[in-house]
Amino acid sequence: MHAIDTPFLLLVFRTVARRLEENRDALCGLDGEIGDGDHGTSMANGFAAIVTALRAPGMAEAPPGQLLRTASMAFLNDVGATVGPLYASALLQAGKVLEARPDLPLSEFSAFVAALTDGIAFRGKARAGDKTMLDAWLAATHAARLQESLGAPPADVARKAAEAAEEEARATATMIASRGRAARLKERSLGHQDPGAVSAALILRVLADAVADTMGQGR
Amino acid sequence: MQRFLNNPDDIVDETVAGFVKAHRDLVKLDPSNPRVVVARNAPVKGKVGIVTGGGSGHEPAFIGYAGRNMVDAVAVGELFSSPTAKSFIDAIKAADGGAGVAVLYGNYAGDNMNVKMARRMAAKDGIEVATVVANDDVCSAPLDERAKRRGVAGEIFMWKIGGAKAAEGASLSEVVASAQRAIDACRSVGVGLGPCTLPAVGHPNFLIEPGKMEIGIGHHGEPGTRLEDLKTANEVADDMVRIVLDDHDLPAGTEVAVLVSGLGATPVNELYVLYDRIEGQIAARGLSVHRAYVGNYFTSLEMVGATVTVLALDDELKRLLDVETACAGF
Numbered sequence: 001m002h003a004i005d006t007p008f009l010l011l012v013f014r015t016v017a018r019r020l021e022e023n024r025d026a027l028c029g030l031d032g033e034i035g036d037g038d039h040g041t042s043m044a045n046g047f048a049a050i051v052t053a054l055r056a057p058g059m060a061e062a063p064p065g066q067l068l069r070t071a072s073m074a075f076l077n078d079v080g081a082t083v084g085p086l087y088a089s090a091l092l093q094a095g096k097v098l099e100a101r102p103d104l105p106l107s108e109f110s111a112f113v114a115a116l117t118d119g120i121a122f123r124g125k126a127r128a129g130d131k132t133m134l135d136a137w138l139a140a141t142h143a144a145r146l147q148e149s150l151g152a153p154p155a156d157v158a159r160k161a162a163e164a165a166e167e168e169a170r171a172t173a174t175m176i177a178s179r180g181r182a183a184r185l186k187e188r189s190l191g192h193q194d195p196g197a198v199s200a201a202l203i204l205r206v207l208a209d210a211v212a213d214t215m216g217q218g219r
Numbered sequence: 220m221q222r223f224l225n226n227p228d229d230i231v232d233e234t235v236a237g238f239v240k241a242h243r244d245l246v247k248l249d250p251s252n253p254r255v256v257v258a259r260n261a262p263v264k265g266k267v268g269i270v271t272g273g274g275s276g277h278e279p280a281f282i283g284y285a286g287r288n289m290v291d292a293v294a295v296g297e298l299f300s301s302p303t304a305k306s307f308i309d310a311i312k313a314a315d316g317g318a319g320v321a322v323l324y325g326n327y328a329g330d331n332m333n334v335k336m337a338r339r340m341a342a343k344d345g346i347e348v349a350t351v352v353a354n355d356d357v358c359s360a361p362l363d364e365r366a367k368r369r370g371v372a373g374e375i376f377m378w379k380i381g382g383a384k385a386a387e388g389a390s391l392s393e394v395v396a397s398a399q400r401a402i403d404a405c406r407s408v409g410v411g412l413g414p415c416t417l418p419a420v421g422h423p424n425f426l427i428e429p430g431k432m433e434i435g436i437g438h439h440g441e442p443g444t445r446l447e448d449l450k451t452a453n454e455v456a457d458d459m460v461r462i463v464l465d466d467h468d469l470p471a472g473t474e475v476a477v478l479v480s481g482l483g484a485t486p487v488n489e490l491y492v493l494y495d496r497i498e499g500q501i502a503a504r505g506l507s508v509h510r511a512y513v514g515n516y517f518t519s520l521e522m523v524g525a526t527v528t529v530l531a532l533d534d535e536l537k538r539l540l541d542v543e544t545a546c547a548g549f
Contacts, residue, residue, distance in 0.1 A: 030421065034284055036439075037420035041228075078338065080296045080303040085332035088304075097349050179328070184426070187441065 002106040002154070004098065006064050011213075013054060013071060015206045017047040023202060030195040033181040039195040042083045049078035066091050067156035068095030076170050083196070086120050093119030106211055113161055113204070117141045124179070131175035131182065131189065133196030139168035140204050156158040158204075158211035165201040167213065171195045220416070220521055227418040231275045235295055242438030242547045245286045251328035252309040254295040255304060256282045261291035261314055266384040268292065268314025268395045270322045271378060272307055273330060274299040276417075277438065279516040284375065289396050290323075290546070298417050298517075298520070299439050311346060317474040319347035319391030323372025323377050323398050328356045340383035349391055351398040355375050355405040355528065357466045358435025358444045371438050372480045372517040372528045373405030376540070379549065383542035397539065404531040407465040410455055411436035411443065413523030417484060427523075434458060436544075438519050438526075452489065461528045464504055469504025469531050471505030476530040476540055478512040482522035487514055488527055497527060509537060516548060 002008075020043045021028070053059075053074035059067060059101030068091050075086035098104055104111060117137040126132045143164035143202040147157040172194035182189045225233065235256060239248050244304030249255035262268055272294025273281045277388055284290045291314035294302035302310075311320045320341070324330050334350060341348045353370025360367035381398030389397070412432040414423035425440045427433055432455070450458075469475070479494050481487060494513045501508060517526065532540065 031415075032420040032422070032424070034424065036424075037417050038300060041419075077303060077305040080306065080329065080333060081300040082332060084301075084303055085329075085336055088336070122331040124328075126460060188425075 002110050003102075004064060004104045004109070006062060006067055008210060009064055009067050009212055010054060010060065011096050012207060012210050013050050015210065016203050017044070017051045019200065019202055019206055020044040020047050023199070025118065027199055030193055030198060033190045034111040034177065034185055034192045035195060038081070039199065042079045042081060043199050046075045046079040046084065046087065049074045063099070065095045065099030065102060068098060069090070082124065084143060085176065086124050087149070090119035093122070100158065101125040106214065109154050109157050109161070109211060110141065110148045113137070113144050113207075114141045126179045129170055129175060130171050130179040131194045131197075132179050133194065133200045134205070135175070135194070136165040136168045136197040136200035139164040140200075153184035153215070155208075155212040156213045158208040162201065162204040162208035165197075165204040169193055169201040199212040222418060230362070230418060231295065232274060234278065235282065238278075238547070244281070244538075245545060245547055249309055249313050254306045254308055255309045256293045256295060256315055257284050257310075257313045258287060258289070258291050260287055262316040263291070264316045265318055265388070266316045266391045267318045267322040267389065267391050268311070268316055269378065269382050269385050269394070270294070270307070270310045270314045270320055270465070271324050272296065272302045273325060273327075274301060274518045275353075277517055279515070279548030280375070284546050286380050286544060286546025287541055288386040288471045288544040289549065290378050290480055298419075301327065301333050303374065304333040304336035307333050307338045310442070310472075311337060311341050311348060312344070312530070315346050318480040319349065321381055321385070321391060321394045321398060322348060322350045322467055323374070323381050324350070324352060325374050326352045326368060327370070329544055337530045347391060349395045350401060351381070351395055353376060353402045355402060355407040356437060357406050357408050358416065359437060359464055361402065362466055369438070369441070370402075370436055372411065372478055372526045373402055373530070375516055375549065376405055376476065376528065376530045377402045379537060379544065380539045383539035384545065386542065393474055397535065401536060402420065406467045406526055406535060407528040408434075408457060408459050408462045409436045409443070409524060409526040409529065410434055411482065411522060411524040412449065413484065414440055414522035415522040421458060432487045432524075436524060437464070438517070440519070441523065447537070453496045456493045457500055460500040462527050463527060464501075467531065469506060469530070473506050474509040474513070474532045474537060475501065475506050475510055476510045476527040476532060477501065478516060478530070480514065480516040480526050480528070481518060482516070482526065483518035484521040484523045485525055490514065494523060501529070510540060512549075
């Protein structure tokens with residue numbers, strides 16, 4: 001049975017860090033349109049700090065819950081603004097779920113995504129349609145739950161979740177910001193994608209690829 | 220606008236480094252966190268610690284208010300961006316003299332989250348932390364939703380009162396009560412004449428057309444309540460006093476402190492032009508000015524404009540306001 005275990009999470013964090021680094025300028029550009037232009041920097045630096053923290057001796061053998069707690073603290077220590085507490089809370093919440101279920105199988109992928117989403121929702125108190133990263137995470141959670149309830153295999157569940165997040169990130173361009181820095185622009189934020197939703201979709205795409213790889217390898 | 224700039228990514232570190240060098244008689248850098256500026260004499264054993272923090276770009280706020288009888292430690296964020304929870308907890312530790320720590324900060328989403336997380340970490344370390352959240356910006360929400368209002372230059376009075384109270388040896392709950400009364404007695408309004416630009420972004424994310432002004436603008440360019448034609452300084456001053464005092468029903472005879480701060484690019488002489496009119500308008504309402512502060516106290520990069528803050532004094536607030544302080548900003 002394939003699980004959301006430590007090797008899976010290490011692969012995901014390394015890949016997310018690399019993808020965010022590649023998209024650093026693009027995300028900063030998006031944020032510069034409606035925010036303060038630092039979203040790419042915050043995300044790329046924050047996930048790089050996670051990867052560094054996870055290189056510490058013993059981490060490769062640590063249980064997945066502990067890995068996520070370490071990642072949460074590393075992100076929180078590196079990133080301020082609103083993004084820092086939001087992703088730190090997401091990772092902490094997922095860590096709690098994996099501490100309770102250290103062998104959470106990939107066939108319950110939606111529970112992992114839901115935990116990340118819950119952490120962001122709890123900390124940020126945003127609602128659906130507020131034009132924030134939560135929109136992408138909620139869309140992914142709903143899609144993953146639906147696919148699992150239909151009996152889809154994990155790779156399809158994760159792929160549908162990523163697609164839903166990407167679609168929702170595009171849809172944030174049609175929303176008027178009511179939370180976060182962009183809220184000051186109100187209707188002037190129309191036509192611009194929310195950078196937090198775009199980076200969330202990017203993370204979910206990495207997760208989908210990692211699930212597909214893991215299932216494909218028969219690891 | 221042309222800038223004195225090296226690498227935009229280094230601007231905050233260089234600002235803090237230069238500040239600590241220039242004011243080494245007043246402040247020091249936290250040895251474990253270069254984003255925490257600590258008053259030279261902190262922590263004071265047995266005294267309630269005073270902590271604040273916020274995004275950079277508002278200098279002399281926030282670091283300029285670290286000093287004796289004022290703020291003990293300041294957490295420093297990126298430009299217009301909340302400090303990390305780590306910097307807040309490190310500031311709390313640096314300010315902790317064993318009598319608890321009051322974190323006095325402004326009402327912004329990032330600061331709220333990071334302070335909340337730092338407060339939980341402090342509890343684990345056995346440090347008692349209480350908070351006061353500044354919400355003096357009148358135009359950011361209606362009076363009956365005061366908890367939603369943002370904190371602006373009134374924060375300076377909150378720090379001054381809280382810092383003086385702590386210096387007197389008051390308990391944490393007494394310090395917090397005085398700081399809360401100070402911010403409750405504050406009302407502020409901003410008027411923007413021109414936008415500001417984050418160097419890394421390269422363009423302003425809001426515009427104020429020539430000949431226009433934005434009444435009620437926030438400290439990061441949050442939209443005001445009215446966009447209208449630029450008027451004379453006297454008319455603008457009248458409008459600002461009206462907004463601030465209509466929100467705060469003060470009995471005749473009340474003594475007030477007034478703070479007029481430039482937002483970064485407005486010449487200081489224009490602030491005095493505003494103040495010339497403001498004091499008369501305040502007097503016309505039967506109030507008297509006990510102290511006035513005019514200058515660049517809380518800026519927003521190179522925004523053109525000004526904020527006016529009125530603090531209604533009672534005997535205690537007046538006494539605490541008059542306590543001598545040593546910091547770079549005040």
